[in-house]
Amino acid sequence: MKKLSVCILFGGMSPEHEVSLRSAESVLNNIDTEKYNIFPVGITRKGDWILFTGTDYTMLSSGEWETFEGNRRAAISPVRGQGLLSFEGDCVVREHIDVVFPVLHGENGEDGAMQGLLQLAGIPYVGPHVAASAVSMDKTLTKLVMDQAQIPQAAWHLVRAIELENRMDRVLDTIEQRFEYPVFVKPAGTGSSVGVSKARDREELKKALTDAAVYDDKILVEEFIHGREIEVAVMGNDSPVASVCGEIDSGAEFYDYEAKYITDTSTAYIPARIDEEVAEQVREWAVKAYTALGCQGLSRVDFFVTFEENKVVFNEINTLPGFTSISMYPKLFAASGIPYGQLLDSLLELAMEAAK
Numbered sequence: 001m002k003k004l005s006v007c008i009l010f011g012g013m014s015p016e017h018e019v020s021l022r023s024a025e026s027v028l029n030n031i032d033t034e035k036y037n038i039f040p041v042g043i044t045r046k047g048d049w050i051l052f053t054g055t056d057y058t059m060l061s062s063g064e065w066e067t068f069e070g071n072r073r074a075a076i077s078p079v080r081g082q083g084l085l086s087f088e089g090d091c092v093v094r095e096h097i098d099v100v101f102p103v104l105h106g107e108n109g110e111d112g113a114m115q116g117l118l119q120l121a122g123i124p125y126v127g128p129h130v131a132a133s134a135v136s137m138d139k140t141l142t143k144l145v146m147d148q149a150q151i152p153q154a155a156w157h158l159v160r161a162i163e164l165e166n167r168m169d170r171v172l173d174t175i176e177q178r179f180e181y182p183v184f185v186k187p188a189g190t191g192s193s194v195g196v197s198k199a200r201d202r203e204e205l206k207k208a209l210t211d212a213a214v215y216d217d218k219i220l221v222e223e224f225i226h227g228r229e230i231e232v233a234v235m236g237n238d239s240p241v242a243s244v245c246g247e248i249d250s251g252a253e254f255y256d257y258e259a260k261y262i263t264d265t266s267t268a269y270i271p272a273r274i275d276e277e278v279a280e281q282v283r284e285w286a287v288k289a290y291t292a293l294g295c296q297g298l299s300r301v302d303f304f305v306t307f308e309e310n311k312v313v314f315n316e317i318n319t320l321p322g323f324t325s326i327s328m329y330p331k332l333f334a335a336s337g338i339p340y341g342q343l344l345d346s347l348l349e350l351a352m353e354a355a356k
Contacts, residue, residue, distance in 0.1 A: 004037070006037065007040075008100075009041050009043065010024030012107075014109055014234075015106060019324065023103045025060040025324075026330075026340075036307060050072070052071055053068065083096045084097050103320070105320055111138075112224035118260040139219070140158050143287075151288060151314045153314040156220055156223070158178070160218060161213035163200045172205060181205075181224075184197070185198075186214045187219060188219065190215050229304060230245050230305050235333065237350055238296075242284075242286070247268070247269040250266045264267065270335045285303070286303070289301050298320075298350075301314075
């Protein structure tokens with residue numbers, strides 16, 4: 001059987017660059033090289049594309065991959081049929097690519113930009129296509145879709161960064177009239193909890209809005225939901241399936257970037273510590289949200305389950321979730337009977353199927 005040529009894209013110019021490197025390291029260490037010809041292509045923080053020719057994938061998370069001696073400058077051509085181009089002096093080497101796994105998180109990786117390039121190039125790729133990626137990345141647009149799909153979610157309010165420059169007091173007054181403290185403040189278009197803050201008073205709210213504006217000109221303010229943080233992995237095209245439910249106990253104020261990737265305060269429970277009836281509701285709404293947004297391939301859908309009433313509340317969706325050694329997406333499917341390597345096979349198959 002002919003081996004498929006798979007390009008693993010990683011890095012990127014987003015604040016989630018480091019997470020992408022760790023995710024790609026895990027993917028490259030678990031993908032079956034008996035089945036696939038692998039082309040690891042990294043994008044530096046400055047936007048340079050590099051075909052990494054090493055085989056020690058620990059170099060990704062350490063950053064050493066960028067200066068590996070055998071590296072070549074690279075690009076995916078938007079011209080159909082050209083595939084992956086790499087450059088040796090004045091020579092251009094062209095590699096046919098059957099499918100791309102964009103192990104990219106955040107801006108320009110999962111917001112539809114990379115998906116648009118691959119769509120133009122005519123190369124199948126893992127994950128949702130352009131529109132679903134763009135809408136899912138923008139938390140305010142996701143909220144509109146969830147309202148239309150009648151999936152319960154936290155009350156929310158949109159703030160534009162430009163409003164903070166000369167109408168800060170009015171913005172603060174509006175939020176305080178609508179919500180009780182604490183509230184959560186999030187940039188509309190980041191993942192991995194980058195730029196997210198919990199505000200307990202007016203001064204913290206002002207700082208949280210200012211901090212979020214560094215990452216996006218659209219800022220989401222949400223009511224605080226007192227509940228368990230529940231995550232579900234979803235996979236599929238026309239007939240998506242949901243994994244068992246997992247639960248995150250952050251061990252901190254909330255499950256922020258530091259709790260996810262730097263400290264060891266968080267604890268994951270798989271399955272989640274919720275009743276089976278509630279778990280079924282979460283899984284059902286996870287698939288409903290995935291379908292409403294037009295997702296395919298994969299996504300992780302996050303909810304809250306309130307402590308008092310076991311009420312299920314949608315939180316957000318992540319169309320290219322983490323694939324690190326501690327990430328919930330692969331762990332949830334492993335607990336559902338699909339080990340990491342088989343999961344990668346399934347995602348690549350779904351990408352090829354969607355392209356047809």
